[in-house]
Each structure stands twice: as structure tokens, then as C-alpha cells.
Amino acid sequence: MTSGQLSRAGALACSGCRHACHVMLYCDTKTQLFGRIPIRHIILMQMRFDGLLGFPGGYVNPSEETLEAGLSRELLEELGVALPISAEDHVDCCHAPASSPSSTSRLITHFYVKKMEEEQIKEVEKEAASTATDHGQEVLGMVRVPLYNTKNGGGLAPFLSHSFIGNARSQLVDFLLRLDMIAPEELHKALAHSLKIHTHT
Numbered sequence: 001m002t003s004g005q006l007s008r009a010g011a012l013a014c015s016g017c018r019h020a021c022h023v024m025l026y027c028d029t030k031t032q033l034f035g036r037i038p039i040r041h042i043i044l045m046q047m048r049f050d051g052l053l054g055f056p057g058g059y060v061n062p063s064e065e066t067l068e069a070g071l072s073r074e075l076l077e078e079l080g081v082a083l084p085i086s087a088e089d090h091v092d093c094c095h096a097p098a099s100s101p102s103s104t105s106r107l108i109t110h111f112y113v114k115k116m117e118e119e120q121i122k123e124v125e126k127e128a129a130s131t132a133t134d135h136g137q138e139v140l141g142m143v144r145v146p147l148y149n150t151k152n153g154g155g156l157a158p159f160l161s162h163s164f165i166g167n168a169r170s171q172l173v174d175f176l177l178r179l180d181m182i183a184p185e186e187l188h189k190a191l192a193h194s195l196k197i198h199t200h201t
């Protein structure tokens, strides 16, 4: 279900472009925080070595491997689990802004979304903290995205006020809406509040 301005095939036709693939792994859950706030979904992100939040994944070289095989390889390193990713899970790709005015190789970022069972997500969290080779090095830890807003303004708003790598924040916000994981009014409230948190720190 690739969408956006760049198609998967168009992206792969770009000569001299570098590619990075990242995935949003998620599941539904009936768990409630404090026994009363529905968590609704578990969405996995990670605290990276550079102190930024991002999705699992990384650089892929399409002349050596398919995008999906490369993403699976990155997931094995970062999560410690061999997760099959299919071209059908590819939901978006776009040109990343140039990292510096002189940078010559353009980066295309591919985004995938994969829905899993709650038990599988918990298994990923367990392996990511134990057997993953990148644990404690490129990946400092997995984090769940709090989708709720508490009475005191906790939850999604402070989460969104952190710093994210590349376009990870907009990928998250975009797919929360597209996958109907949060009501648009609730998301817009959290976005507005997250900006206020930013300006006060």
C-alpha cells in the first residue's frame, strides 16, 4: 500500500540514491494503565545511540539485497528476532532532506508498517533487551508509544516533545491517523501541547 509522492519502483530506479528502511511494529491490546486508562495499541520505537527516538531499521543496499531482506537483517541486529517483512508492508517512501548543503548522495527513506499479535510484540521486546547484538550499543532500549493523554497532560504530548531522528516523528503522527489509532482531535491536542512543552524547556 505504498503512497506518497514517490513510488517504491520509482525510488529503486534512482541512481546514486542511498536507501534506509524502518518499520512500525504494533499490536492491539486490552491492557489498561492503572486499571482504567486503555492503552489500545503497543507501538514499538527505540532510544538510539545518538539519544534520538526512532523506529527499528537502517541502511539497505538494494544492489546487494531486496529492501525487505535488508530491513529484516537490520531488525535481526537491532531486535534479536528474524521478522519476515514483505513488500506489502511498504507504506511510504520519500526523499530525506539533504543532511548538509554540500551532501551529494541523496537518501530515500522507506517506511513499513506491520501488525503483530501482542505475544509476538512482547517476545520482540524480550529479545531486543537480551539477545540483540545492537542492544546497549546502537540501540539503548525499546520504548512503547503512550497513546493516551492523562488529566495532568502526561502521555502522548510529552512523548512527542522529545527529539526524533530524521522523519520518524512525522511518520509516527501520520500513521497514528492513517491507521485510526487515535481520534484526530485527541492527536491535534497532543501535538499543540507538545509544542508548548518544547518552548518551555
Ligand code: APR
Binding pocket: 020, 022, 053, 054, 055, 056, 057, 058, 059, 074, 096, 109, 138, 165, 166, 167, 168, 169, 171
Ligand atoms: N527512524 C530512524 N531513522 C530514520 C527514520 C526513522 N523513522 N527515518 C529516516 N531515518 C534516517 C536517519 O537519517 C538515519 O540516520 O535513516 C538513517 C539511517 O537509519 P539508521 O537506523 O540510523 O541506520 P542503521 O543502519 O541502523 O545504523 C547505522 O551507524 O554508521 C552509523 O551514524 C551511522 O546512524 C548510522 C548507524
Ligand code: MG
Binding pocket: 057, 058, 059, 074, 077, 078, 134, 138
Ligand atoms: Mg542498524
Ligand code: MG
Binding pocket: 056, 057, 058, 059, 074, 078
Ligand atoms: Mg537503525
